[in-house]
Amino acid sequence: MRLEKAIPATALEAIRAPFLSAGAQAVDSPVLQPLSLLLDLSGESMRARLFVVQGDGGEELALRPDFTIGVARSHIEAGVEIGRYAYEGKAFRVAPVGSGRAEEFLQIGLEAFGPPEGPRADAEVAALAWKASVAGGRDDLTLLLGDVSLFSAFVDSLDLAPPLAARLKRAFSHPRLLKAELEGEVVAAPSGSGKLANLLAGLPEAEAEEVLRELWTMTGVEPVGGRRPADIVHRLIARSQAQDAGRLSESEIAAVRGYLSISDRPRAALAAVKGLSGPKGEALQTALAAWDSRLAALIELGADEARMTLSTGFGRAFGYYDGVLFEVRSAALGDERPVAAGGRYDGLVPRLGGKAAGAVGCMVRPARAYLGGGE
DSSP states (O other), X not given: OEEOOOOOHHHHHHHHHHHHTSOOEEOOOOSEEEHHHHHHHHOGGGGGGSOEEEOXXXXXXXXXXXXXXXXXXXXXXHTOSOEEEEEEEEEEEEOTTTTOOEEEEEEEEEEEEESOOTHHHHHHHHHHHHHHHHTTBOSOEEEEEEEHHHHHHHHHHTTOOHHHHHHHHHHXXXXXXXXXXXXXXXXXXXXXXXXXXXXXXXXXXXXXXHXXXXXXXXXXXXXXXXXXXXXXXHHHHHHHHHHHOOOOOHHHHHHHHHHHTOEESHHHHHHHHHHTOOSOOHHHHHHHHHHHHHHHHHHHTTOOGGGEEEETTOOOSSTTOOSEEEEEEETTTOTTSOSEEEEEOTTHHHHTTSOOOEEEEEEEOHHHHXXXXXX
């Protein structure tokens, strides 16, 4: 296990300070988390980044890759609707780029649950991550912004057939699938694709998985071979793709490519997005107005506008994020080692069995924030 270098206590105290003043309840999260749950919520692509162990009963577990899912489960178990939680502890992941090395690192973070308070709540959490990162002493930091829901609103503006629009939205977090859509590829389907596959293809992925779970419960079916709902949904959707006959036109492909290529100062980027709006732009206009409010709040709360970039193609490996995304990056450390990260994940709590609620959070890695560090 590769350990981080220790940082001075004074530096750690400075990085921790913004979280201590955020009015949050201190909370911990179990070190061991069910592997199947993490993959269901984060996506199969995360398997290679997880440190997998076997439990006493033979079940596969993973050392926590971060705190979000564990804190969300604790919030649900507490039976409250609103909660704000701060945490500090070790997380564990396999290093990227196929190195196979296991990393143990300190995270400090905050998760906030409650009514979907929108742009202001997003700005407060992103500004918190920015302040904690800056407290480490680096002067080469930038704040990268993105938004999964902005892409969904843009797709809605194109007025596509519902199955095609749903498929395109799902592909946003899966570069290979998105590339296939933009190159006009359609996965060949075997004969026998039926109504269930077509139904699931027209739903957001989380809803499709929930429908499948309900069907199992109603019929008393037990899945065999450890197949997870997400795996089955993906396969059924792939089978239906050839039947829904939905492909992007050349002009729609050009519009989507244009959208994904936008990366600029936030106000300029939003203006570029507005210029690509399709014939049904109501939802997109609402999303852009929310971004105006979000930016104003970010600046008011101390984030440096001159160091912000809004990149419309920016996504996160964790599949449960469904709204605003952000990362604090250091020029010295590079894009693959963010100092802090976070975003909105309103759909996670319902997927874990809780009541629908707004949810947004962030974490900072002190060893990266510290000017003398570089983990």
